[in-house]
Every structure is written in structure tokens, then in C-alpha cells.
Amino acid sequence: MEWLTHPWPWYVAGPLIGLTVPLLLLIGNRRFGISSSLRHLCAALGSRQPFFQYNWRAESWNLAFVLGIVLGGFVAGVLWANPNPVQLNPQTAAALQQMGVSPDSGFLPKELFSWQAVWSLPGALFLLLGGFLIGFGARWAAGCTSGHSITGLAALQLPSLLATVGFFVGGLAAAHFILPWALGLLR
Amino acid sequence: MALPVSDEFVLSESSPKRSVRVGEYVPYLLAGVFFGVVAIRSEIASWYRIYEMFRFESFHMYGIIGSAVLTAAFSLWLLRRLGVKSRDGEPLRVRPPDPGRYRYVWGGVVFGLGWGLVGACPGPIYALLGSGHAGALLILLGALLGTYVYGLLQPRLPH
Numbered sequence: 001m002e003w004l005t006h007p008w009p010w011y012v013a014g015p016l017i018g019l020t021v022p023l024l025l026l027i028g029n030r031r032f033g034i035s036s037s038l039r040h041l042c043a044a045l046g047s048r049q050p051f052f053q054y055n056w057r058a059e060s061w062n063l064a065f066v067l068g069i070v071l072g073g074f075v076a077g078v079l080w081a082n083p084n085p086v087q088l089n090p091q092t093a094a095a096l097q098q099m100g101v102s103p104d105s106g107f108l109p110k111e112l113f114s115w116q117a118v119w120s121l122p123g124a125l126f127l128l129l130g131g132f133l134i135g136f137g138a139r140w141a142a143g144c145t146s147g148h149s150i151t152g153l154a155a156l157q158l159p160s161l162l163a164t165v166g167f168f169v170g171g172l173a174a175a176h177f178i179l180p181w182a183l184g185l186l187r
Numbered sequence: 188m189a190l191p192v193s194d195e196f197v198l199s200e201s202s203p204k205r206s207v208r209v210g211e212y213v214p215y216l217l218a219g220v221f222f223g224v225v226a227i228r229s230e231i232a233s234w235y236r237i238y239e240m241f242r243f244e245s246f247h248m249y250g251i252i253g254s255a256v257l258t259a260a261f262s263l264w265l266l267r268r269l270g271v272k273s274r275d276g277e278p279l280r281v282r283p284p285d286p287g288r289y290r291y292v293w294g295g296v297v298f299g300l301g302w303g304l305v306g307a308c309p310g311p312i313y314a315l316l317g318s319g320h321a322g323a324l325l326i327l328l329g330a331l332l333g334t335y336v337y338g339l340l341q342p343r344l345p346h
Contacts, residue, residue, distance in 0.1 A: 007228060007229070007230050008225075008228045008229050010229070010246070010247050010248075010249075010250030010251045010254065011250065011254060012229075013225055013228065013229030013231070013251050014229075014250060014251040014252070014253065014254030014255040014258065015254050015255065015258040016221075016225045016229075017222070017225055017229070017231075017251065017255040017258075018254065018255035018256065018257065018258025018259040018262065019258060019259075019262065020218065020221070020222050020259075021259035021262060021263065021281075022259070022262035022263065022265075022266055023218050023221075024215075024218060025263075025266065025273075025279040025280075025281075026266075026271070026279070027214045027215060027218060028211075028214070028215070028273065028274070029273035029275075029277055029279055029280070030215075031196070031281050031282050034308075034309040034310045034313070035308075035309040035330075035334075037309070038309065038330055038331055038334040039334055039338075041331060041334075042331060042334055042335050042338065047335060047338065049335075049338045049339060050338075051337075051338030051339075051341055052335075052338055060212075061211075061212065061215045062215075064212035064213075064215040064216045064219065065215045065216070065218060065219040065222075066219060066309075066313050067216060067219060068215065068216040068217060068218060068219015068220040068221075068222070068223060069219040069220070069222055069223035069226065069310060069313040069314050069317070070219075070223065070313045070314070070316050070317035071216070071219065071220050071223060071317060072219060072220040072221065072222060072223020072224040072225075072226070072227070072314060072317065073223045073224075073226070073227055073232075073313065073314030073315060073316060073317025073318045074223075074317035074318065074319070075220065075223070075224055075317075076223065076224040076226075076227035076228050076314075076318070077227045077314070077315070077317060077318025077319065077320075078317075078318060078319060080224075080228075086230055086233050086235045086236065088235055088239055088245075089239055089244040089245050091242075091244050092235070092238065092239045092242055092244045092245070095242065096235075096238070103235070107227075107230075107232075107233050107235075107318070107320070108233060108234050108235070108306075108315070108320055108322065109234060109235065112234065112305075112322060113234070113315075113320050113321060113322030113323070114321060114322070115321045117321075117322060118321045118322055118324070118325055124325055126304070126305070127305055127322050127325035127326050127329065128325050128326075128328065128329040128332070129301075129304070129329065130301045130304040130305030130326060130329060131301065131305065131312075131325060131326035131327060131328060131329020131330040131331075131332070131333065132301070132329040132330070132332055132333035132336070133297050133298065133300045133301030133304070133329075133333060134298055134301035134302060134305070134307075134308065134309065134312075134326070134329070134330045134333060135301075135329065135330030135331060135332065135333025135334040135335075135337070136294075136297055136298075136301075136333035136334065136336060136337045137294050137295065137296070137297030137298025137299070137300070137301060137333070138294070138298050138309060138330075138333075138334070139195075139294070139333075139334050139337040139338070140290050140293060140294025140297060140298075140337055140344060141290060141291050141293075141294025141295045141297075141298055142195030142196070142284050142285055142290060142291070142294070143195070143284065144298060144308050144309045144310075145302070145308040145309075145310070146308070146309070146310055148291075148295075149252060149256075150252070150255050150256060150259055151259065151281060152281075152284065153256045153260075154256050154257075154259030154260040154262075154263055154281075155260075155263060155281040155283075156260075157281070157283055157284060159284045159285070159286070159287070159288075159291045160284070160291075162288065162291035162292050162295065163291040163292075163294065163295040163298075164295070165292070165295065166291060166292050166293070166294065166295015166296045166298070166299055167295050167296075167298055167299040167302060168299060169295070169296050169299055170295065170296040170297060170298060170299020170300040170301075170302065170303060171237075171241050171299040171300070171302050171303035172241055172299075172303065173296075173299070173300060173303065174241075174299065174300045174301075174302070174303025174304045175237075175238055175241035175242065175303040176241070176242075178300070178303070178304060179238075179303065179304060182304065
């Protein structure tokens with residue numbers, strides 16, 4: 001049963017992710033997308049802004065879906081936990097070490113995601129800011145990587161191509177220009 | 188209430204109100220479990236893999252995205268070819284998004300900045316939460332805040 005705990009190669013994982021699109025269509029004609037759940041959560045929490053005034057209950061399949069993702073994360077990350085750290089390209093590992101991030105602390109770097117990081121002010125601000133940009137950008141772009149880069153591209157929708165290009169432009173800028181500076185502040 | 192900006196998709200506001208039974212959520216919940224397991228086992232939820240991708244030092248993520256799009260595109264073609272209908276008799280379709288331009292480019296860049304920093308898009312945020320990673324809690328909190336502030340500023344943003 002080694003395959004349960006060991007990482008899956010791209011040619012197994014990619015098609016499985018792609019199959020989520022027809023799966024949700026077959027279950028209930030739903031468009032695969034995850035970031036809408038954030039809007040539904042705001043609406044369910046009772047925001048009075050016009051943007052959150054709609055019948056979120058009619059979209060609550062999406063909340064059941066993301067609850068499932070949390071459970072899946074527990075199953076694969078805790079019950080079937082991989083005992084080995086992520087196997088990185090040595091070049092990436094060296095670059096991380098130079099920036100003070102351990103390249104072998106498991107699934108995520110402990111300097112950024114551990115409780116210790118969460119309880120430090122710069123560490124907490126870093127995560128909150130990153131999350132803020134993700135939530136703000138995803139709603140502005142009407143979707144995230146699942147809704148645009150997988151579903152929208154597969155359905156040949158031009159807006160999704162624009163959004164995907166945007167995702168990569170932003171990601172490249174963050175990884176190459178902002179991250180080295182931000183990690184310096186976190187040290 | 189009408190929004191000043193055309194909505195991203197037509198939400199189900201006008202759909203007939205029928206009572207939803209708990210059982211109807213089970214297939215979606217299971218689909219989520221499936222996706223969550225794949226997100227962890229494929230390591231797309233790992234900050235390390237995202238950083239490696241943006242440094243162009245591994246094919247892994249590109250292989251995943253590419254083969255996922257091809258698999259989804261082929262499935263959509265097959266479903267249409269076979270004329271598969273939903274349970275209420277509607278043809279299966281991927282709802283087209285709002286026809287704007289600016290929103291996708293600028294929203295995309297802002298999203299990408301966050302993705303490049305904390306290395307998690309929304310799906311992985313939920314999966315990491317389930318795996319018990321403390322940081323995911325703050326990312327989710329930030330993402331909810333960002334979504335809310337977008338709702339506040341929406342009328343003033345280009346779309």
C-alpha cells in the first residue's frame with residue numbers, strides 16, 4: 001500500500017484533477033470552482049453588502065464540496081501521512097537554504113507554516129496578506145486556478161486564459177521579487 | 188438586489204426554492220474528499236512545489252496542470268458527444284463567465300501575487316487545513332477578508 005502514502009507522479013495526479021470537472025457536472029451540472037466558496041461563506045456569515053446578498057443556500061453544494069476537501073486533506077495528510085519530505089530539485093533546495101528556509105521540513109516549510117510562525121507578528125502578517133491577495137484577486141477575476149486554469153481552459157473560454165496568464169505573471173513577480181525580500185524580514 | 192457590476196456567473200437566485208435534503212450533499216462531499224486526497228498526494232498543495240514551479244526547476248506542476256486540462260477537455264467533448272443530460276434533463280455545460288476583460292487580467296495578477304507568496308490556491312488551503320497545518324488557518328482568514336473587501340470595493344474597480 002505504498003502508493004497511499006507516497007507522492008503521485010504528475011501523469012497520475014493531473015488526469016485525476018481533470019476528472020473533477022466531469023464528476024461535478026455528472027453529479028449535478030456544477031461548474032468546478034473552489035474560490036466561490038469564500039463568497040458563499042461571507043454571505044452565510046451575514047454580510048449586508050450587495051455583493052453578498054443572494055441565495056447562497058442554492059450554492060451550498062460548493063460548501064459541501066470544500067468541506068470534503070478538508071476531510072480529504074485529513075485523510076491524505078494525517079491518516080496516510082508521507083513520512084518523507086517533499087523531494088525538491090537540488091537547485092531549488094539550495095536557493096531556499098540561502099534565503100533561510102529549510103528545504104526538508106516535510107510538506108511545508110516550518111519557517112512559514114508552523115505554530116511558531118503563526119504566533120510571530122511578521123509570520124502572521126505574511127500569511128494573512130498572502131491570503132488576502134488570494135481572496136481579493138480570485139473574486140475580482142471571478143475564479144481561481146480550479147475555475148479558470150482547469151475548468152475554463154478545458155472549456156476553451158477566453159476569460160480563463162486571460163486570468164491564467166495573470167495568475168502566472170503575479171506568481172512569477174511574487175516568487176522572484178517579493179518573496180526574497182519578505183523572507184529576509186521574516187528571519 | 189442588482190449589482191453595479193454584472194455578476195461573474197448567474198447565481199441561482201431565481202432558481203425555484205426546493206427543499207434540499209442532506210443526502211443531496213453527500214456526492215459533493217465525497218467529490219471533495221477525492222479532490223483533497225489528490226491535492227495532498229500530488230503535492231500541488233505544497234508551498235515547495237509552487238516555489239519550484241515559479242523557478243521553472245521542475246516539470247511536475249506543469250505536467251499536472253497540462254494533463255488536467257487535457258483530461259477535462261476530453262471529458263467535456265465526450266459528454267457532449269454522448270449527449271449526457273443532468274438529472275433534471277438539462278444538457279451538461281460549463282457556465283460561461285462574465286465577458287469582461289480587465290477583471291481577469293488585474294484580478295488574475297493580484298491572485299497570482301498571493302499564490303506566489305503563500306504557495307496555496309483555495310483548494311489546497313482547505314486541504315492543508317484538514318492536514319492540520321497551522322498556517323492554513325491564517326491564509327483562509329486572509330482570503331475571507333480579501334473576498335469581503337472585494338465586495339466592498341467592487342463598484343470602484345475596473346471590470
